Amino acid sequence: MEAAVIVFVITWVFFWFNIRGRKIEFQTSLAEKQKKLDEVLAYNTRLWKENKQLRADYDELKEQQNTLIDLIDESESIEKLKALLFESEEEEGSYEEQKIVIPEKSKPKIYQTFYFLVPNKNGTFSDSNNTAFNAARHMYQFTILNEQGTKARFKFINHELTTKDALTDPQRYLRPVCTYENAITARSKQIITVEEGWADKEDNIWTVTQKAMIHFD
Structure with a gap:
């Protein structure tokens, strides 16, 4: 009888420790998966913010590029006017100072x-x-x-x-x-x-x- 009780107690203790061990293992695995999920979410959020900043930088560079193109076009127009002026002076033999008219930069179109x-x-x-x-x-x-x-x-x-x-x-x-x-x-x-x-x-x-x-x- 006592031997049976001892066997029962040993079996129950072994079963209890086994269940407890699996519970701890499950909780640890769940915590690790949650940590990885949080890291992935944080990484995605950081990528979205970086992507948003890159888009803003791209728009700014595009605007600067357009401004530079306008300045180049304006500069070329001035050079053409100067060339025409000098040609006119040579043909007429006139050294009278003439005013160079610089075209105003066109205003950006306001779209509907x-x-x-x-x-x-x-x-x-x-x-x-x-x-x-x-x-x-x-x-x-x-x-x-x-x-x-x-x-x-x-x-x-x-x-x-x-x-x-x-x-x-x-x-x-x-x-x-x-x-x-x-x-x-x-x-x-x-x-x-x-x-x-x-x-x-x-x-x-x-x-x-x-x-x-x-x-x-």
């Missing part, structure tokens, strides 16, 4: 801006646009890029009222004209346009040629 609410399922917008922004109705801002009014870039308007609707039904409001940089989560509150989309107009229909890239924050 207008707004849309819901895109069509096939990635188009009907030409029922409005030039006055309405926070309760409009989700997308379009900017005309040429004099003919047939090319435009567009972005999502991150406003509390329309953003809430878009997050509730992304298949209707976002998917036809946007690509996602990350996934929507229950904590998503904002929709940031990372890269504007492009669209062409034909027969009063705007067709998206390149979807906008958005980030859920």
Whole structure:
């Protein structure tokens, strides 16, 4: 009888330590996986911020490049005017000082801006646009890029009222004209346009040629 009790106690103790060991091993494994997940999320966040900064740097360099091109064009125009002036003086034998007129730098064109609410399922917008922004109705801002009014870039308007609707039904409001940089989560509150989309107009229909890239924050 005593031997049976001893065997039972030993068996129970062994079983208890075995279960406890597996529990500790499981908790340790779970903690390590959670740590790795946190590291991956932190790495992704850091990459997104770096990507955002690179885009900002690229836009700034592009603007500087355009300014430099304008200055070069302006300089070439001045040199051409000087050459014409000198040729005229030689032909007429006149040494009278003449005033060189430097053309004013052309002002950047202000493109028309207008707004849309819901895109069509096939990635188009009907030409029922409005030039006055309405926070309760409009989700997308379009900017005309040429004099003919047939090319435009567009972005999502991150406003509390329309953003809430878009997050509730992304298949209707976002998917036809946007690509996602990350996934929507229950904590998503904002929709940031990372890269504007492009669209062409034909027969009063705007067709998206390149979807906008958005980030859920």
